[in-house]
Amino acid sequence: MASAELIDGKAVAADLRSATAARVGGLYARHGIRPGLAVVLVGEDPASQVYVRNKHRQTEAAGMRSLEHKLPADTSEAALLDLVAQLNADPEVDGILVQLPLPRQIDAQKVIEAIDPAKDVDGFHPVNAGRLATGQPALVPCTPLGCLMLLDRTLGQNMAGRHAVVIGRSNIVGKPMGQLLLGRDCTVTIAHSRTKDLPEMVRTADIVVAAVGRPEMVRGFWIKPGATVIDVGINRLPPATEGGKDRLVGDVAFDEAKAVAAHITPVPGGVGPMTIACLLSNTLQAACARRGIDMTQL
Numbered sequence: 454m455a456s457a458e459l460i461d462g463k464a465v466a467a468d469l470r471s472a473t474a475a476r477v478g479g480l481y482a483r484h485g486i487r488p489g490l491a492v493v494l495v496g497e498d499p500a501s502q503v504y505v506r507n508k509h510r511q512t513e514a515a516g517m518r519s520l521e522h523k524l525p526a527d528t529s530e531a532a533l534l535d536l537v538a539q540l541n542a543d544p545e546v547d548g549i550l551v552q553l554p555l556p557r558q559i560d561a562q563k564v565i566e567a568i569d570p571a572k573d574v575d576g577f578h579p580v581n582a583g584r585l586a587t588g589q590p591a592l593v594p595c596t597p598l599g600c601l602m603l604l605d606r607t608l609g610q611n612m613a614g615r616h617a618v619v620i621g622r623s624n625i626v627g628k629p630m631g632q633l634l635l636g637r638d639c640t641v642t643i644a645h646s647r648t649k650d651l652p653e654m655v656r657t658a659d660i661v662v663a664a665v666g667r668p669e670m671v672r673g674f675w676i677k678p679g680a681t682v683i684d685v686g687i688n689r690l691p692p693a694t695e696g697g698k699d700r701l702v703g704d705v706a707f708d709e710a711k712a713v714a715a716h717i718t719p720v721p722g723g724v725g726p727m728t729i730a731c732l733l734s735n736t737l738q739a740a741c742a743r744r745g746i747d748m749t750q751l
């Protein structure tokens with residue numbers, strides 16, 4: 454049976470991290486500036502803790518400062534907004550990331566809108582979303598930015614005029630992904646839970662980006678032969694055998710889709726590592742933009 458080429462997100466992420474580290478070195482050598490990333494974690498979700506630890510390690514490995522703020526699960530919205538205001542005002546802080554999801558008592562949208570758009574390295578602030586949508590320079594959400602970099606590497610100039618189907622319409626992935634694909638001159642469809650005949654819709658796609666959060670929902674027979682499949686899902690499933698380890702699966706039935714597609718991202722080792730690498734690159738971008746430094750000249 455035919456078998457898709459794997460898109461090695463882990464390797465592309467390592468390349469991006471070393472390019473970022475080199476520029477961080479240049480920024481320090483020429484301007485004496487070391488970018489700082491503040492990560493705010495509210496509560497003790499174990500999965501979030503692992504993820505925050507990885508970010509911390511990779512931020513320092515790239516030569517940037519990582520400032521962690523761990524707050525108890527019962528933190529009030531007012532207290533979190535106070536911390537955000539403090540980080541906005543702190544000249545040592547170039548990037549602010551408030552880990553989502555937040556506990557119920559906190560309105561996440563309010564917190565996102567309180568972050569200075571110039572320090573919004575998640576790209577979730579409406580100012581950055583609007584800039585992306587209108588084609589102006591913006592801080593772009595890390596996960597869709599990482600997906601775009603993988604597509605650029607895989608398809609090069611062959612994206613114009615292609616039909617891209619994004620499954621999922623979140624502000625974090627689906628909507629910004631649609632904007633980025635439009636920027637590559639794709640014909641873009643954003644599908645979601647109310648889309649009729651989703652399998653048939655996906656069958657028309659040259660590029661599929663799956664970001665629904667349902668394990669292995671996209672089946673092999675949904676995929677057009679020769680398509681490029683980007684799997685954003687990270688779903689933790691119980692062990693296949695008793696006493697085994699948790700399994701990580703995407704939103705795509707990988708083995709089925711691999712037999713039909715031309716290119717596919719694995720989970721783990723696909724989009725996930727790109728998300729963190731893009732966070733570091735966004736932090737460098739924010740540090741440079743705030744000071745009017747051209748990041749490509751570092």
Ligand SMILES: Nc1nc(=O)c2c([nH]1)NC[C@@H]1CN(c3ccc(C(=O)N[C@@H](CCC(=O)O)C(=O)O)cc3)C=[N+]21
Pocket residue numbers: 504550551552553554575595687701720721722723724725726727728729
């Ligand atoms: N404000 C905010 N911004 C985020 O970007 C954000 C967030 N909140 N909340 C949680 C999600 C989740 N997320 C991941 C990033 C990388 C991996 C990753 O590196 N995954 C690896 C390994 C995963 C593993 O082994 O557990 C992989 O897919 O290969 C996973 C998950 C960013 N998030």
